[in-house]
Amino acid sequence: MIEFRGIHKYYSDYHALRGIDGSIRAGEFFSLLGPSGCGKTTLLRTIAGFEGIDAGVMLIDGKDMANVPANARPTNMVFQSYAIFPHMSVAENVAFGLRRDPRSKAEKAAAVEEALTMVGLKGYGGRAAHALSGGQRQRVALARALILKPKVLLLDEPLSALDKKMREHMQVELIKLQRQVGITFILVTHDQEEALVMSDRIAVMFEGQIAQLADPETLYRRPNSRRVADFIGTMNFIPCEILSENNGQIEVEAKGLGRVTLEADQAPPPSGEGEPVVGLRPETLTLLYPGQKADERSVKGKIDEVIYFGDMTYYDVFIGGTDVEVRLSMRNVPGRKVLEVGTEVELAWSPSALVLFR
Ligand code: ATP
Numbered sequence: 001m002i003e004f005r006g007i008h009k010y011y012s013d014y015h016a017l018r019g020i021d022g023s024i025r026a027g028e029f030f031s032l033l034g035p036s037g038c039g040k041t042t043l044l045r046t047i048a049g050f051e052g053i054d055a056g057v058m059l060i061d062g063k064d065m066a067n068v069p070a071n072a073r074p075t076n077m078v079f080q081s082y083a084i085f086p087h088m089s090v091a092e093n094v095a096f097g098l099r100r101d102p103r104s105k106a107e108k109a110a111a112v113e114e115a116l117t118m119v120g121l122k123g124y125g126g127r128a129a130h131a132l133s134g135g136q137r138q139r140v141a142l143a144r145a146l147i148l149k150p151k152v153l154l155l156d157e158p159l160s161a162l163d164k165k166m167r168e169h170m171q172v173e174l175i176k177l178q179r180q181v182g183i184t185f186i187l188v189t190h191d192q193e194e195a196l197v198m199s200d201r202i203a204v205m206f207e208g209q210i211a212q213l214a215d216p217e218t219l220y221r222r223p224n225s226r227r228v229a230d231f232i233g234t235m236n237f238i239p240c241e242i243l244s245e246n247n248g249q250i251e252v253e254a255k256g257l258g259r260v261t262l263e264a265d266q267a268p269p270p271s272g273e274g275e276p277v278v279g280l281r282p283e284t285l286t287l288l289y290p291g292q293k294a295d296e297r298s299v300k301g302k303i304d305e306v307i308y309f310g311d312m313t314y315y316d317v318f319i320g321g322t323d324v325e326v327r328l329s330m331r332n333v334p335g336r337k338v339l340e341v342g343t344e345v346e347l348a349w350s351p352s353a354l355v356l357f358r
Helices: 040-048 090-098 105-118 134-146 164-181 192-198 216-221 226-231
Strands: 002-011 014-024 029-033 055-060 075-078 152-156 184-189 201-206 209-214 236-246 249-254 258-262 277-280 286-288 297-308 312-318 323-329 344-349 355-357
Touching (some): 014 040, 014 209, 029 040, 029 192, 040 055, 040 075, 040 152, 090 105, 105 134, 105 164, 134 164, 164 192, 184 192, 192 216, 201 216, 201 226, 209 216, 236 355
Parallel strands (some): 029 184, 075 152, 152 184
Antiparallel strands (some): 002 055, 236 249, 297 312, 297 344
C-alpha cells in the first residue's frame, strides 16, 4: 500500500529522516514507535503530504507521491489535539469533512449517522461538541476522518490526552474499528505497550531511521539490537564469551548461566558495538518453589532485591558474577508467597529465550 525508498527529510540543516526504507501493507494496523524526536510525526506528515521529502521515493498504491498534494492523496489524518469545533454539534463536526461534497443534504446526513454508528456514537449527532468527554471527542474526530472513506487513516498520538483507563478502552475500540472498516491504519506512538497491543506490525525508529520493522512478537522475542530490546520492554543483558560458530549455531559461555548453544535466529547481525551479551527477558525467567522442576535449565542464585506489585513480583537474583531481574506473575506462585531478600533460590531459564548481541 505504501512504500518508502531511501527517504530523507531536512528541516533547514537538521536531518530529520535519514534513509527510510520499508513498506506498509494494505489493511494492516501499523505503528511508528520511537522516543521523542526520532521522526515519527515527520514520517507520518510526509505520508499525508503535509511535508515534502528531500530525497527518495514514496509510493502509495503504486503511485509516486512526489507531486501529489495532501488533498489529492488517499489518506486522512486524525490529530493529537482532536480539532473539534466546540460551537458546533457532533453531527456538524462530522459533516465538516463533507462541506465540499456535492451529495444532497439527506445523503450527507445518512453518511454522518453511518460514521457515528461506526465509532459507537449512534444518536449523539444533536449533542453540543463542547459537552463531550475526551474519549467521545476522540471518536468524533475519528468519525470525521472516516466519513471521507480514506484508504489510509493516519493517527498522530490520538490517545495521548486520555487518562489510562480511557486510553486502554479506546485502544480496544480502535482495534475493533480498524478490523471492521478494513482500511490501513498508521499510528504514531511513543508508548511501546500501546504499539504492541494494537499493531499488526511496528517500525521502531531511532534518530530518523527505522531500526527494526516487524510484528510485535518478533520485536519482543527477537529484537535485532540491544537498543530495540531495551526500548521494547525490559531485558537482562548478561556478559558472554563466544566460543564457536558452526553452521549457524553459536556456542557461548554466559556469566552465571554457563554454556549455551544458540540457533541462527537468536543472533541478529553483529553491530560491532561493545562486548557481546546475551539478552533474556525477565518474564521468561522463573524461580522454582519447593517441589517444582525446571522445564529446561536452572542455576542457583540468591535474592538481592524484592519489589512487590500485587499481581507481579520483581526479583533481582545474583547468579554468580551478575544480577538478573526476574518478573513472576503471582498466579504461578504456590500460595502466592513472596520470597525474602537473602533466600537461596533455583532460577529456571530456557536457552531458546536468549538473544545474542555482539
Ligand atoms: P514526538 O514524539 O516528540 O512528537 P517525533 O518522533 O514525532 O517526536 P518529530 O516531530 O518527527 O519527532 O521531529 C523529529 C525532529 O525534527 C525533532 O528533532 C524536531 O525537533 C525536528 N522538527 C520537527 N518539525 C520541525 C520543523 N517544522 N522545523 C524544524 N525542526 C523540526
